[in-house]
Amino acid sequence: QVFESNEESGYLILTIVVSGHFFISQGRTVLEGFSLIDSHKWLNIVRRADCLLLRAQSKNECRMFRVQFGGDSKEQMLEHCYSCVEKLAEYVPVQAADEQSQKLYHSLNQLANGENQVKDTEQNASVLHVVNEPLPDSCLGERRSVTQLAQSVLKKKFELPLVYRHSVWRAQELGPFIRLCLMDQNFPAFVEDVEKELKKLTEG
Numbered sequence: 572q573v574f575e576s577n578e579e580s581g582y583l584i585l586t587i588v589v590s591g592h593f594f595i596s597q598g599r600t601v602l603e604g605f606s607l608i609d610s611h612k613w614l615n616i617v618r619r620a621d622c623l624l625l626r627a628q629s630k631n632e633c634r635m636f637r638v639q640f641g642g643d644s645k646e647q648m649l650e651h652c653y654s655c656v657e658k659l660a661e662y663v664p665v666q667a668a669d670e671q672s673q674k675l676y677h678s679l680n681q682l683a684n685g686e687n688q689v690k691d692t693e694q695n696a697s698v699l700h701v702v703n704e705p706l707p708d709s710c711l712g713e714r715r716s717v718t719q720l721a722q723s724v725l726k727k728k729f730e731l732p733l734v735y736r737h738s739v740w741r742a743q744e745l746g747p748f749i750r751l752c753l754m755d756q757n758f759p760a761f762v763e764d765v766e767k768e769l770k771k772l773t774e775g
Contacts (some may be wrong), residue, residue, distance in 0.1 A: 607662035619668035621648040
């Protein structure tokens, strides 16, 4: 499946934040998101021209996808790709497409065979499109919007005394922070762990 970056369906944005979180979003939907910390243990990245080929594996599960960068010219597309590689290299090795990495590249390329490549026309967009490679059912994860993620975290409402209903942060400042947290695939599990510890405190 190919996700195109355009005004109609939404521009694809690849972001790597200082905390080491990597995510690709389209509008309010998170297409890919994970932490790069210790990712060398389960993530392989190969650069070929203006494309990045990523393969994530955990135990018997795997996920592969390809990112192609946009630009007004081939040189600009390569520049965007190199800039991303430079940042990724701070967390995980990025291989060039040589003989040793050809096997990974060909497996990805065959899966994506027949898909049309549509260029991004927005100058400031980093990502041209993401190819979500078809995988066995056991490897597929459900895509969820930020709204759906928030709904899954907020399972029930709590009525707090008035003194606890005021925040020192403005709502406008909390929004981007919460959005970033929700894009981390480990955040919902972290919230559940916090809830469990809070229940222990209330029961103790």
